[in-house]
Amino acid sequence: MIVIGAKGFAKEVLEVLYQMNQLENLVFYDDVNEDTPHLLYEQFPVLRTKEAASHYFKTVDYRFTIGIGNPLLRKKLMDQFVQLGGEFTSTISPLAQIGHYGNTIGAGSNIMTGAILTNDIKIGQGVLINLNCTVGHDSKIGDFVELSPGVHISGNSTIGDYCTIGTNATILPKIILGKNTIIGAGSVVTKDVPANTMVVGVPAKIIKSLAPIHF
Numbered sequence: 001m002i003v004i005g006a007k008g009f010a011k012e013v014l015e016v017l018y019q020m021n022q023l024e025n026l027v028f029y030d031d032v033n034e035d036t037p038h039l040l041y042e043q044f045p046v047l048r049t050k051e052a053a054s055h056y057f058k059t060v061d062y063r064f065t066i067g068i069g070n071p072l073l074r075k076k077l078m079d080q081f082v083q084l085g086g087e088f089t090s091t092i093s094p095l096a097q098i099g100h101y102g103n104t105i106g107a108g109s110n111i112m113t114g115a116i117l118t119n120d121i122k123i124g125q126g127v128l129i130n131l132n133c134t135v136g137h138d139s140k141i142g143d144f145v146e147l148s149p150g151v152h153i154s155g156n157s158t159i160g161d162y163c164t165i166g167t168n169a170t171i172l173p174k175i176i177l178g179k180n181t182i183i184g185a186g187s188v189v190t191k192d193v194p195a196n197t198m199v200v201g202v203p204a205k206i207i208k209s210l211a212p213i214h215f
Contacts, residue, residue, distance in 0.1 A: 001089065002053060002064040004077050006030035006046050010067025012131075013110060014044075016093045025061050029053055050084060057085040065091050065108060066126070071144040071162040074126050075215060078108060088125065096129075106143065124161065136173070148185070160195060162213055169204075180213050 001017070003010050006028040017023060027045045030036045036046055047053050057064075064086040066074050078088050088108035092098070096111050099119035105111070106125035114132040117123075121135050124143035129135070133147045136155030143161045147153070151165045154173040159165070163177050166185030171177070178195030187204040198208040 001026055001061055002047065002056060002081070002086065003028045003067040004064060004081060005067035006036045006040055007033060008067075009069050009128075012112060013065060013067040013091055014040075016091045016110070016112060019094050019113070020091065022091075027056060028067070029064075050080075053081065053086070054084045062087045063089040065089050065110065067110075069128060069146055071126075071146050071164060072213060074128070074146075075144045075162070078126055118155075142179070180210060182210065 001022065003013050010028060017026060027047055028040050029047045031048050038046055040046055047056065062085065064081050066077055068074060082088060090105060090107060090109045092111040093113045095113045096115040098117045102120035103117060105123045106127065108125050109123055109127040111129045112131045115129045116134045118137045120138045122140045124141055126144040127141050128146045130147055131149040133151045135141065135153045138155055139153050139157045141159045145159050146164045148165060148167040150168040152170045153159065154171055156174045157171050158176045160177050160179035160181065162180045165183040168185060169183045169187045171189045175189055176192045178193060180196050181193050182198040183189060183204060184200030187200050188202045189199065190203040193199055196210045196212050197206050198210060199206050
């Protein structure tokens with residue numbers, strides 16, 4: 001597998017892959033940071049070019065996951081590496097607790113240690129559910145959503161595509177977040193949030209409009 005990225009969140013994805021016993025032929029990809037070593041932790045090769053990634057997909061392993069936050073960047077990277085021949089692959093920590101009934105998890109999702117998902121939850125592709133998050137029953141999480149550590153999504157909530165929810169924020173039951181919303185850290189969302197807005201506070205209030213995104 002290729003982990004896209006070799007710093008920050010990529011190191012947390014590495015820990016999940018260790019938990020999954022999926023270290024064989026594991027490599028990382030970083031064509032941005034010149035100070036990244038050629039061997040991460042003196043063990044895992046770091047690829048530097050798209051050509052090297054394409055060759056890896058053809059000759060070693062077709063799977064990749066994304067070790068970078070930021071919903072829009074994750075979407076762009078997914079498109080690039082699928083075009084190179086890769087298959088977008090989820091990494092789900094065995095130390096996460098995921099209910100056994102009615103759940104679906106889209107391709108390329110990263111579900112980290114301590115996350116709890118109950119039942120009848122639909123997770124889109126490329127979703128990042130970070131450390132110690134909870135997602136309640138009958139919730140829907142759109143594509144390329146990022147839940148920061150300690151986020152709590154209550155039951156029957158709907159989270160639109162490309163949303164970013166800050167650390168320790170809480171979404172109350174039956175709330176709908178529109179596409180491309182940002183929820184500030186520690187906020188408590190008590191009512192629906194329209195698309196392309198940023199909200200913060202307890203209770204959360206709109207403080208900024210955001211440019212719509214187009215793919």
